[in-house]
Amino acid sequence: MDVAPVRSFTRIVAHRIGALQDEYLSLGRSLGASRLLWEIGTAGADVRSLRARLDLDSGYLSRLLRSLEQEGLVVVEPDPRDRRVRTARLTPAGLEALREVDHAGDQAARSLLASLNDAQRRTLVEAMGTVERLLTAGLVRVAIEDPRSPAAQHCLQAYYDELATRFEAGFDPGHTRPATAAELTEPAGLFLVARLTEDPIGCGALKLDGDTAEIKRMWVAPAARGLGVGRRLLHELEQHARDRGVTRLRLETNRALREAINLYRSAGFTEVPAFNAEPYAHHWFEKRL
Amino acid sequence: MDVAPVRSFTRIVAHRIGALQDEYLSLGRSLGASRLLWEIGTAGADVRSLRARLDLDSGYLSRLLRSLEQEGLVVVEPDPRDRRVRTARLTPAGLEALREVDHAGDQAARSLLASLNDAQRRTLVEAMGTVERLLTAGLVRVAIEDPRSPAAQHCLQAYYDELATRFEAGFDPGHTRPATAAELTEPAGLFLVARLTEDPIGCGALKLDGDTAEIKRMWVAPAARGLGVGRRLLHELEQHARDRGVTRLRLETNRALREAINLYRSAGFTEVPAFNAEPYAHHWFEKRL
């Protein structure tokens, strides 16, 4: 793997981005304080999530919050639902400061595009989008989890909700062919969850039956589409199946799920006659391993 | 100008690159010290250029050097040509430390590519190259300079050397149609120099003659090609000509300069019969403004 272009990229981009940060410092606030203001945002945020997003030590964050509080930019109050958690909100002065930070950010971004012509700008913005998308994709982690875990349940619920919206006939989990938690737990099967820095963003399951396995519950969160998560889940399910001696993979799907069907085809699945009586299915696929 | 994608890019990339720097810190040396080791490199570097490249205060840099010196990684000695200048070189232990830093950098770069498939890696590396190229292009500054200035002379010398290498018949500046420094200085003409953070990387000149102007001395440093510097120089020369009431731009060129010929054509120049007796020319171009 040739990493020289990556190193050259990181060096130059770090240098350019470092230069941009002077724009923020010109506001007379430390970089940490500006970032914190920005993360609190107009909606406010609880201290716990700020700590996670900024990756700060709890003591350090607490002190940063105190200094913003003293400037009158922030108020920190206990969350009524869980009074251990405290929520930071911007005061009117804080909102004004946020607008300044935002403006400094716009200026910084603009300065990256200055002295490029239109064609170069378009190319740059497109390439930036690609880099961003793929760097994000590189953070996705896929692991076998218990289908009863909160993350798995979250994915399944979102999956059912989406089917209900997208299927012409709606979707009722009670009418589909069942796949119980036990059937999707080893050794009977397995359940994969894809996460983007802790947040669950997709799932997929395998139900084993001798040398045949069924793929079930393939779903990717709308916000995470285009990162190749679906392909990755499918690929890992296939690998797990192979490892367990499976030679035939099967799945069924509904015609409303166009992108899934395309994925299956491009992953080497071929359409076969219906091999079960799933009421919501229009297409049945199979792949020999 | 929509800067939202740029801001989103800088945010995510800054975050990812920040995370990579832990790799350097794991070497038990501060980020500043690691960067300094890297900039000194195997060839050594004088303190002045280190200060410029790392953009550090002279006092701070001096102290960083002392600490590396104390660790036995670096020796700093006066430059024999100018004993005010001091040159830092790595000791054998320093070279070993540099290898470690380099290895940490490779690891960091690799971790960006990890968990991407081959197609994604190729796409990412290509997009990174585009971003790097265009961010660099955004740093290029073009300005009118005296053709007798050191930067201009450097470009002209490099230009003549390149012609001597590329022309089938070689190149002798004494045999070409002359363009004296006075003819390329306002108001008779003008000389543009393109610089990438101070270093001259290209030039181009205009020789005015009533409503006609000739474009001369177009050159871009090999290391800076692909950044659109040639197109930018040509565009700015054209703009300067227009501002001075020129309605016809002319130039002649040698058939060995393929990329220049393509540039002229795509910029709207059309080939015309020879309008002078330049011995090294094969093509004559003209553009009506």
Add this chain to the structure above:
DNA sequence: CCATATGTCTGACAATAGTCAGATATTTCG
């Protein structure tokens, strides 16, 4: 040779960033 400019260094600070060990309040769970 002298005035001035240049390059580097030391001393003296100061701000920012980061760490770690408890203290305190609240919630959760057996």
Add this chain to the structure above:
DNA sequence: CGAAATATCTGACTATTGTCAGACATATGG
């Protein structure tokens, strides 16, 4: 209820990064 877990805070540090004013040596241009 009481033990354990969770969330945040304060105190007490340390390290890093950055700044500024001079000191000193050397070079340059008249």
